[in-house]
Structures are given as structure tokens and as C-alpha cells.
Amino acid sequence: MYGRFIVIEGLDGAGVSTQSKLLSKYLTSKGLKTYLTKEPTTSIIGALSKSVLSRELDLSARALQLLFCADRANHLEKEVEPKLSKGINVICDRYIFSTLAYGIGSDINYKWLRGINLSFRMPDLGIVVDIPPSVSLSRTSGESAGLQLFDQREKLQKVRQAYLNMSKEFHLKVVDGTKSPEEVGKRIEKIVDRLLEK
Numbered sequence: 173m174y175g176r177f178i179v180i181e182g183l184d185g186a187g188v189s190t191q192s193k194l195l196s197k198y199l200t201s202k203g204l205k206t207y208l209t210k211e212p213t214t215s216i217i218g219a220l221s222k223s224v225l226s227r228e229l230d231l232s233a234r235a236l237q238l239l240f241c242a243d244r245a246n247h248l249e250k251e252v253e254p255k256l257s258k259g260i261n262v263i264c265d266r267y268i269f270s271t272l273a274y275g276i277g278s279d280i281n282y283k284w285l286r287g288i289n290l291s292f293r294m295p296d297l298g299i300v301v302d303i304p305p306s307v308s309l310s311r312t313s314g315e316s317a318g319l320q321l322f323d324q325r326e327k328l329q330k331v332r333q334a335y336l337n338m339s340k341e342f343h344l345k346v347v348d349g350t351k352s353p354e355e356v357g358k359r360i361e362k363i364v365d366r367l368l369e370k
């Protein structure tokens with residue numbers, strides 16, 4: 173039997189990485205084979221895209237999106253799919269929905285971005301950890317450098333709304349990320365338990 177492909181998404185600071193780790197521990201404690209991974213990956217392509225994000229490298233917005241896609245294609249083929257086919261559950265810390273939500277917050281052509289990203293494997297379960305912009309800003313100390321606070325809030329609001337809209341279109345489960353990490357984790361465990369019963 174195939175493993176399940178579970179992705180966790182949300183605004184920066186929502187607790188996506190925290191919850192991915194907690195879920196991995198939970199599934200492992202239930203005796204299920206689990207593999208925790210994240211995007212951008214640690215591959216050479218992932219490293220390149222991270223250096224664009226940290227402004228070490230200057231690349232056009234579309235070239236950056238193609239790098240994310242190249243990283244994703246490689247990640248799926250070399251890591252995710254081989255694990256799933258061995259019956260190992262894969263938890264991915266950020267996937268296509270983060271790309272699309274943050275893409276909406278930038279001035280990239282959305283139709284183009286959506287087209288190239290929706291060609292990738294859909295997860296068996298997608299979870300959005302939802303927080304308002306104010307919580308994102310307070311937990312990340314305003315990492316998206318260069319923007320004024322007002323613009324940052326406005327951008328984060330657009331990105332949050334994009335996640336919420338996608339949750340309807342792609343049947344993603346939304347959990348309230350303003351609760352404690354343990355409470356958010358319990359909520360996610362319930363959702364994942366239901367998936368595993370199917």
C-alpha cells in the first residue's frame with residue numbers, strides 16, 4: 173500500500189515547521205513509517221532558490237518560480253514518490269499552496285504560476301495553519317525586509333486570503349494557528365487520524 177502524502181502550509185510564522193515536526197513525531201509514535209521533508213529542499217536547486225530569497229542572488233521573479241518548480245520536480249521524483257511507493261507516509265513542510273499563495277502577494281502572472289504548479293502531484297491531505305497578519309509579523313519579527321509595516325500587513329492579508337480561498341477549491345483543512353502549538357497539533361492529529369481510517 174502507498175504511503176499518504178500530507179502537506180502543511182500557512183503564512184510565515186504560522187507554525188508550519190513546528191506542526192510538521194509534531195505530526196511526524198505523532199505518526200512515528202503510532203508505529204507508522206514517516207518521512208519528514210520540506211520545500212525549498214536542501215538540494216543544489218533548493219539552495220539556489222534560498223539564496224535568492226535571502227537576497228544574496230538577484231534573479232528575475234519568473235526565473236525564481238521556475239527554480240522552485242525545478243526543485244519540486246526533483247524532490248518529487250527523487251524523494252517523495254520513492255518513499256510513498258514503499259508505503260512510507262510523507263509530510264512536506266510547504267508545497268504548491270505556499271507557492272501559489274505567496275505568488276498572489278507578488279506581481280507575477282498568476283495564471284502562469286498556477287499552470288506550472290498544478291501539474292505536480294496533489295497531496296492526499298493539505299492543511300492550512302491559519303493566522304492573521306499581525307501574528308505572522310509578531311512571530312517573524314517582520315522578516316520580509318524592505319516593506320513598510322502597512323504594506324507588509326496588506327500583502328500578508330492578501331496571502332492569507334489566498335490560502336483560505338484555495339482551501340475551498342482544493343479541499344484543504346484549515347486549523348486555527350493562534351492556539352498553542354499543542355492545541356494546533358491535537359487538531360491536526362484528529363484530521364490525520366480520519367485520513368488514515370479511510
Ligand SMILES: Nc1ncnc2c1ncn2[C@@H]1O[C@H](COP(=O)(O)OP(=O)(O)O)[C@@H](O)[C@H]1O
Nearest residue numbers: 183184185186187188189190311349351352353
Ligand atoms: N502555535 C504557536 N503559538 C505561539 N508560537 C508559535 C506557535 N507555533 C510556532 N510558534 C513560534 O513561531 C515561530 C515560527 O514558527 P515556525 O514553526 O518556524 O513557523 P513557520 O514554519 O510557519 O514559518 C517560532 O519561534 C515558533 O516557536
Ligand SMILES: [Mg+2]
Nearest residue numbers: 188189190265
Ligand atoms: Mg517554516
